[in-house]
Structure formats: C-alpha cells, structure tokens
Amino acid sequence: MIPVVSRSEWRARERRREHLFQIVSALVVLLAITTLVVLLTKILLEGYARLNPQFFTSFPSRRAEQAGILPALVGSAYLLLLTAAIAIPIGVGAAIYLEEFAKHNWFTRLIEINITNLAGVPSVIYGLLGLQVFVRTLAMDRSLLAGACTMALLALPVIITAAREGLRVVPKSLRDGSLALGATQWQTVRHTVLPVAVPSVLTGVILSLSRVVGETAPLLVVGAVVYIGTLPESVFSKFTVLPVQVYNWTTRPQHAFQENAAGGIIVLLALLLTLNAVAIYMRNHFQKRLPI
Amino acid sequence: MKPRFGWLIVSCAAAALLTACGKQEGAQADNATAALSGKITIDGSSTVLPISEALAEEFQKKYPQVQVTVGKSGTGGGFKKFANGEIDITGASRPIREDEDALCQKNGIQYIEIPIAYDAMAVVVNPQNNWCDSLTVAELKKIWEPAAQGKIKNWSQVRAGFPNEPLVLFGAGTDSGTFDYFTAAIVGKEKASRGDYTGSEDDDILVQGVARTRGALGYFGLAYYENNQDKLKLVGVDNGNGPVKASRESVLDGTYQPLARPLFLYVNLRALERSEVAAFVQFALTEAGKLSDEVGYIGLPRQVYDLVKQRVEKRIPGSVFGAHGSQVGVKLEDLYKVEEASEKSAQ
Numbered sequence: 001m002i003p004v005v006s007r008s009e010w011r012a013r014e015r016r017r018e019h020l021f022q023i024v025s026a027l028v029v030l031l032a033i034t035t036l037v038v039l040l041t042k043i044l045l046e047g048y049a050r051l052n053p054q055f056f057t058s059f060p061s062r063r064a065e066q067a068g069i070l071p072a073l074v075g076s077a078y079l080l081l082l083t084a085a086i087a088i089p090i091g092v093g094a095a096i097y098l099e100e101f102a103k104h105n106w107f108t109r110l111i112e113i114n115i116t117n118l119a120g121v122p123s124v125i126y127g128l129l130g131l132q133v134f135v136r137t138l139a140m141d142r143s144l145l146a147g148a149c150t151m152a153l154l155a156l157p158v159i160i161t162a163a164r165e166g167l168r169v170v171p172k173s174l175r176d177g178s179l180a181l182g183a184t185q186w187q188t189v190r191h192t193v194l195p196v197a198v199p200s201v202l203t204g205v206i207l208s209l210s211r212v213v214g215e216t217a218p219l220l221v222v223g224a225v226v227y228i229g230t231l232p233e234s235v236f237s238k239f240t241v242l243p244v245q246v247y248n249w250t251t252r253p254q255h256a257f258q259e260n261a262a263g264g265i266i267v268l269l270a271l272l273l274t275l276n277a278v279a280i281y282m283r284n285h286f287q288k289r290l291p292i
Numbered sequence: 293m294k295p296r297f298g299w300l301i302v303s304c305a306a307a308a309l310l311t312a313c314g315k316q317e318g319a320q321a322d323n324a325t326a327a328l329s330g331k332i333t334i335d336g337s338s339t340v341l342p343i344s345e346a347l348a349e350e351f352q353k354k355y356p357q358v359q360v361t362v363g364k365s366g367t368g369g370g371f372k373k374f375a376n377g378e379i380d381i382t383g384a385s386r387p388i389r390e391d392e393d394a395l396c397q398k399n400g401i402q403y404i405e406i407p408i409a410y411d412a413m414a415v416v417v418n419p420q421n422n423w424c425d426s427l428t429v430a431e432l433k434k435i436w437e438p439a440a441q442g443k444i445k446n447w448s449q450v451r452a453g454f455p456n457e458p459l460v461l462f463g464a465g466t467d468s469g470t471f472d473y474f475t476a477a478i479v480g481k482e483k484a485s486r487g488d489y490t491g492s493e494d495d496d497i498l499v500q501g502v503a504r505t506r507g508a509l510g511y512f513g514l515a516y517y518e519n520n521q522d523k524l525k526l527v528g529v530d531n532g533n534g535p536v537k538a539s540r541e542s543v544l545d546g547t548y549q550p551l552a553r554p555l556f557l558y559v560n561l562r563a564l565e566r567s568e569v570a571a572f573v574q575f576a577l578t579e580a581g582k583l584s585d586e587v588g589y590i591g592l593p594r595q596v597y598d599l600v601k602q603r604v605e606k607r608i609p610g611s612v613f614g615a616h617g618s619q620v621g622v623k624l625e626d627l628y629k630v631e632e633a634s635e636k637s638a639q
Contacts, residue, residue: 062346062587142333142363142378220364227345227362229352238333238361248364251338253470253495253513253588 043269047262055263059229060245064256069264071228072245075144076213076271078232079241082148083155083212088205090152091159095201098160099167100189119157126154127221135222142223145235150222151215155208162204166197199286206279210272216243242268328355330568333379335363336370339411339469340383340555342587343580350583351575358568368392371558375399380563381572384556385411385469387613402561402609406600407624408576409584409591412543412552413474414517416524418508423447423454426528426535429550432478435459435509441486447507461489462501462510474511477550499523511551514538515588543590544624554624555589561609577601592624599628 005013058068102108130150140146170193178188194201224240226248232239242264249261334344341364348360365373370382375395388396388405396403415432417424424447427435431450434440447454464470466483471491476482490501495516502508503523517524517538528535531549542548557576563569577600581591612628 059349060345061349062342062583223363225361226341226364227348228359229348230359238331238359248341251469251493252342253464253493253516255494255496258494 040269043262043265046259047264047266050259050263051266055260056267060227060248064252064254064260067249067257067260069242069245069267071231072240072242072264073267074231075224075228075239076241078144079148079151079219079239080209080213082144082235083151084205084209086148087152087155087159087208091156091205092163092201094156095160095163095167096189096194099164100185100193115157115160119161122217123154123215124217124221126150127218129153130218130222141236142225142238143236144232144239147219147222147224147239147241148235150218151212154215154218155212158208158211159205162208163197163201166200166204167193169200170196199283202286203279203283206275206282210275210279213241213271213275214243214268216241216247219244220247242271328568328571329357330359330566332358332360332381332563332569332572333363334360334381334383334557335365335373335379336381336383336558337367337385337469337555338364339367339385339473340408340557343408343555343584343589344381344383344557346583346587347572347576347579350579351572354575355568355571358572360572371395374403374558374560375401377401377560380560380566380569382558383408384558385473385553387554387556388558388611393611403558404561404564404573404604404607404609405611405613406557406559406573406576406604407554407592407596407628408557408580409555409589410543410552411469411473411555411589412514412538412548413470413511414514414538415509415511415527415529415551416502416517417510417527418502418504418506419523419525420506421508421525423457424509424527426530426537428530429478429532432529433480435461436463436475436485437479438484438486441488457507460501460505460508461486462498462508463489463491464498464512465491465493470511470513473553474551513588514543514552514590515585540590544593546624552590559604561607564604564607573604574601577604596625596628599625603628 054066055068056073057070058066059070060072061067098108098111127150130146130153134140134146134149135142138146140149174192174196175188178192179185183191219241223238224244225238226240226244228238228240230237246261246264246268249257249264252258332348334348336344341362344362348362352358352360363370363379367384367386370379370384371388371392372395373379374382375392375398377399388403415427427450435444435450444450445459447457447459450459463485464474466485471485472482475485479485490498492498495512498510498512499516499520502510503520509527517526526537528537529548529551530536533547536542536548538548538551543552546552557573559569559573564573577597581594581597584591
C-alpha cells in the first residue's frame, strides 16, 4: 500500500531532497575547484622563481638554472600561426560548403559522421598519420610545416563542427531576405550569413587552436625535438614546442629541472588563458556590433 | 556590419615580429667566428638524452653555425629512424640488436658504435641499518615485483634472520628511464613494479627519505649516492657471483651487474663524412667523460675513448657486441682491445 502523505509533508520532503542535492552539487564543485587551486598553487610556488627574463631568452641547457624556453616559446607561436593559417580557411570553408551549399544526401551525411568521429580520435593517432603522410610521403621531414599540417588535421573536426553550429543559428529569414533582394547564394553567405556567424565561428576556432598549443603526443611522434640550439628559420626548420620542453624537463631527476618544468607550465597556462580570453572578448565584441 | 579583422593584423604583426627575432638570432651567429656549418640530427634513448643534450649544448657554443637537434624516441624508436637514414646519430641504452642491424644492412646503412658512458644504479639503505650488507637479485625481485604490493612490508620477510623492522621503499618515479631499467633488470619486465613505495623523479627526495627512515631501502643513480655518501649506506648486489657494491671500478670492470649498463651513440658512417658530424664525434669522444659525470652518469676511462677514437679514424663499422643486444659482465675496455688486436692480425 502506498502510504498517504499530506501535501505539506510531501513538500517538506521534496525540499529536504532539494537541499541535499544542493549540498552534494556544491561539494562536487568545491572538490573540482580545490583540486585546481592545489595544483595551480603547487605549480606557481614551484615555478614562479624561474619566471625571470633569462628564462624567456635562453636556450635549453644541461644546467637547469641557465636553461630557458626561448626556442619552445617561439616554436609554439610559429606552430600556432601556421596551424591557424592552414586549418581556418579549410575548416571554415568546409563548414560553409556543408551548411550552405551541399545537398543533404547520403554522401554529405557520411562526411558529417566522419567529421564527428574524427573529433574523438586520440591525438597520437593524428601524430602517426602526420608522420607517414607529411614527414615521409610528402617528404616535409621533421619540420615545423609537417607539425603544423598534423595539428591542422587535429583541429579541423572541431573547427568544422563549431563553424557549422555558428552558421546554423543564423536565422533563415536573413538568408531569405538576402536572396529575395536578388543576391546570389555566395553574396548571401559572404555579406549576410558569415558576419552574423563570425563570433561563434571564431570562438570555436580559438578553442580548438588552444588545444593545439597544449598538445604534446602527436608532435613527439611527428618529430618535435627536445633540444634545439637555434630558432626556426623557415617552415622547414626543426622545432620544439612548450609542452614538449616541459615534458622533457619533468623526466629529469634533478629538482632544478622540475622548477623549470613548473615555470614552463605557468607560461603555457598563461598562453592558454590569454587565447581563451581573446575568444571570449571577440565573441562579446562582435556580438554587440550585429544588427539583430 | 562588416566585422573588423583587426585580430588578423595583430597576428600578422606578431608573425613579422617573430620572424624578425629569428633573423636577429641568425645574424648574431653570423658574427661569431666558426668555420663549420650544417645540421646534425640526433635522436634515440631518453637515458642518453642528458648526455647528448650536454654535448649538443657545448658543441653549439664552439660551433654556433652548426645546428644540432636532439630528439627523444627511445632506443628502439631511435634505431628505427637511424636504419631509415632519417638521423645522423642515435643514442642507445643497449647495444644494437640483430634485427636492427639487419635493417641497417638492408638499407645500406653502416654505422660506428661509440660507447659514451655508464649508467649505474645504487641500492641503498639507512646508515643505522646494521643487518643488511647485500641483497641478491632474487631478494630484490621479491621486494620490488608487483606481487609484493601490500605483502612484503617487513625486513623479516626478505630474508630469514633479518629483524622485525618495517620495510619502507623509495624508488624512481614511473616516468624515468631509471625506473624502466631497474624494473627490467630486477623484476625481469620493464615497468613491472609494486606501486606502494615513495616514487619520485627527484633524487633529493629519495636521498632524504632513505636518510631519515631506519627501515628504508631505495635505488637511484649511482651519481646521487656519490654525492650523499655520508647520509646513506650502500648495499651490495649479488648476481650469483657474490655481492658487489656499486662503484666506478665495479661498474667499469663489468662486475656490478645487472644494475649497470653501457650507453652508446651510433653514428651513420655516411654522415660521418660530413665535416660537422666528424667534428661532433671527435668532440664527443673528448668531452663525454666530463659531461657524463656532470649529468649523473659514469664517464668511461680515457683509454676506452682513445680506443674508440682510433676505430672512428679508421672508419671501422659494426658493433663489438656482434649485434646480440645486451651482454652481461663485459669490460668495455677489453672488448675494444680485443677488436683492435683482431684488426691488427687481420692486416
């Protein structure tokens, strides 16, 4: 028999449950934040002493105090720009095609499924692909260009998906209006749809690029070096990046190298936070300027 | 309603700035006096990496026009690239194996083997420990194998006659080459270890831990024991031929086994024809002893480097280990002397 409870009793019970759930949620959030704070504090305490100009302007060294992140920082910056130059046009172009031009048939659906699946492929697989296709078959050698091409592949699924989302939320009435005025489909996309979609497209692009900045595994496979005494001179130069440098330092037994690694992590974190801040800023900035 | 692409301009400016920085760096190198130029690509073992990196760093100071890069693909990965002719030099924490040698031959790649240093591990206990002077490899395995986790917790369990004293373990962190090597040499399988011990990449922490705990047992690079001899007690390792304590002598004469191994550089013979690579190899054979000691390994005796220098000058290819992989209890010096003698008699 179902026990009969009065309405007020039932409400009180539900309120207790709700209260309990709030406490549990708060605890979970607290746990996550505490972990983050502990990690950040540890890294900051360990690494802040290394953050002097010398650290940013020196090459790696076997003497931890003299070692710096210059080639790694420059390498990361080059890699980011090169990856963006390759991935953004292709990614946004693919999204525009799929969303605005392609007919919806089994073939485009197949492409869509593949793109979604690719977004979930472990990054080291992209590294192996890059090693075979770019480094060996296309003979790019273990160069910045090969690394950027590999990273572009890694970033593409996310960029395409984000860009399509951005294009999809543009109201159909805008397109119809433009087409009704006699604009061609390309003119509609170029002058009506894209400007409206730019904030969300850019957000997706920047978030996927910040993933590129933090990646280590595929670059190790493609052949980022762990010691280099010169800066990259061209896209065919050998290179190293911040995460690889940090990874190398963490495996060294001497404590001083761990401090260097912590310093590198702080720089990497600052870089990532800056990129994400730029993404947020741009989203807000462009959104305000829209006519709708 | 047109979005401003100011960010594009900013990123272009950043790119230009970076390029400018790169050029400036190149210009500085131009001013320095150096006859040699070119590129040397080194890859291979993560254990050899600190030595290769130190060599590259010093070499680069001497010849700023030469670009030396060092990768970290592991011994096996390094040999694979080496056999494909993708790199000039590869670092290895064991001699080349038969299959790797065959791959080199198939691709027409001849190499010179250069022993560069010794990697040795010390097994240590607390100085107050008066019961344990040596441990057999089997006892070490009993302590460190994965099955020991949560079970072997007292010295009395290690050997009958050891006192009832809690066993507190300190060892290399799981990311280090030391960990890989210790587990392979003692447990018999790389990375197979119990997990309930204090593991750290930082040898200072391990030294402090063992120095403060009466029932402690730990392992780390021999160089760290040498730097902290007053705080630690060295334990002999018995590989079936009686206990041997780790020291430069026992490591170099091959009696301290299995916790010592030679480290090598393999140089592509065709790359050696390039003057910058030849200069690097000469530089390595002159400086490796000093630099190895500095980064925590054991440099080889002068004679070994000299013997190898002669082999390099004569361009004698191949491995003195006959491409059979690791060999236990071999004195490097003898191996290279024997090779020398057989070369002479052949002439």
